[in-house]
Amino acid sequence: xxxxxxxxxxxxxxxxxxxxxxxxxxxxxxxxxxxxxxxxxxxxxxxxxxxxxxxxxxxxxxxxxxxxxxxxxxxxxxxxxxxxxxxxxxxxxxxxxxxxxxxxxxxxxxxxxxxxxxxxxxxxxxxxxxxxxxxxxxxxxxxxx
Amino acid sequence: xxxxxxxxxxxxxxxxxxxxxxxxxxxxxxxxxxxxxxxxxxxxxxxxxxxxxxxxxxxxxxxxxxxxxxxxxxxxxxxxxxxxxxxxxxxxxxxxxxxxxxxxxxxxxxxxxxxxxxxxxxxxxxxxxxxxxxxxxxxxxxxxx
DNA sequence: TAATTAAAAGATATTCTTGTCCTTTTCTGG
DNA sequence: CCAGAAAAGGACAAGAATATCTTTTAATTA
Numbered sequence: 645x646x647x648x649x650x651x652x653x654x655x656x657x658x659x660x661x662x663x664x665x666x667x668x669x670x671x672x673x674x675x676x677x678x679x680x681x682x683x684x685x686x687x688x689x690x691x692x693x694x695x696x697x698x699x700x701x702x703x704x705x706x707x708x709x710x711x712x713x714x715x716x717x718x719x720x721x722x723x724x725x726x727x728x729x730x731x732x733x734x735x736x737x738x739x740x741x742x743x744x745x746x747x748x749x750x751x752x753x754x755x756x757x758x759x760x761x762x763x764x765x766x767x768x769x770x771x772x773x774x775x776x777x778x779x780x781x782x783x784x785x786x787x788x789x
Numbered sequence: 790x791x792x793x794x795x796x797x798x799x800x801x802x803x804x805x806x807x808x809x810x811x812x813x814x815x816x817x818x819x820x821x822x823x824x825x826x827x828x829x830x831x832x833x834x835x836x837x838x839x840x841x842x843x844x845x846x847x848x849x850x851x852x853x854x855x856x857x858x859x860x861x862x863x864x865x866x867x868x869x870x871x872x873x874x875x876x877x878x879x880x881x882x883x884x885x886x887x888x889x890x891x892x893x894x895x896x897x898x899x900x901x902x903x904x905x906x907x908x909x910x911x912x913x914x915x916x917x918x919x920x921x922x923x924x925x926x927x928x929x930x931x932x933x934x
Numbered sequence: 935t936a937a938t939t940a941a942a943a944g945a946t947a948t949t950c951t952t953g954t955c956c957t958t959t960t961c962t963g964g
Numbered sequence: 965c966c967a968g969a970a971a972a973g974g975a976c977a978a979g980a981a982t983a984t985c986t987t988t989t990a991a992t993t994a
Binding site for chain 1: 791924
């Protein structure tokens, strides 16, 4: 198991890619993005359509169209994106899948995992969608393979 | 997304349940376990067969048979179980699914998630399969719903 | 040894995720 | 207004995860 679903992995990589390109003032087409993050183009298209509907990214049809993220949206926390795609199970769900797990009716791992869930949430909440634009520009970070 | 697969959730809950019963000196049948942890009986049977083949639990056929875990195995780390079911992606995999992600070719989240992966591994490695026997006996912890 | 019990094994069904294909809509530039 | 570009949308396909059913094997005990 991975932390995120494959869909979410593609979504995060794509949004980082779009944020980076958008910070340079240009829109990006689906082909460009798919190549830039090594993902199946048509599947990624579905994911981005969904993110667009949910308002996490913007899109424009027609010539010179493509996907982009405005400055305000680039300041949004990564947790918004993860939650939109994978839900909030990572932040709030019981590690053992128990619906009724809580402080007063804890599963064996409840307390230990609370710390981990909190840390994951904090990390994703602190990180913004545009956080890595500089490093991506300089080629210091990878979004491929 | 949850941290563990459904299969792994069932596996952990079942193993905690078996460890607890085994510490009282009795074997447990699949029906008993499935009822004790609220899981689909026949699916759980498959999971336990697999764990048995992998040596994480023991089983005995015939009357008075069932599943059990000996004292030595009750001291094994939970990480062994998780790894047997879900693999080691949680401990070592890249959060964004990149095969080549590493210190020298990091994805944007590489460093942040290293801390989280380490913490998860540490937690699962410190916790033993028999860790919660006392609390389960006293009814202080839940494995159901 | 026969009957019973319980796990093992194999086959199949269902559901969800991931991935592809084809058509439609919308926008832009000439 | 027309042709082309690009995303949106709907339908479908493949694969993996989850779940069930049936038969077989092994052990116990009467």
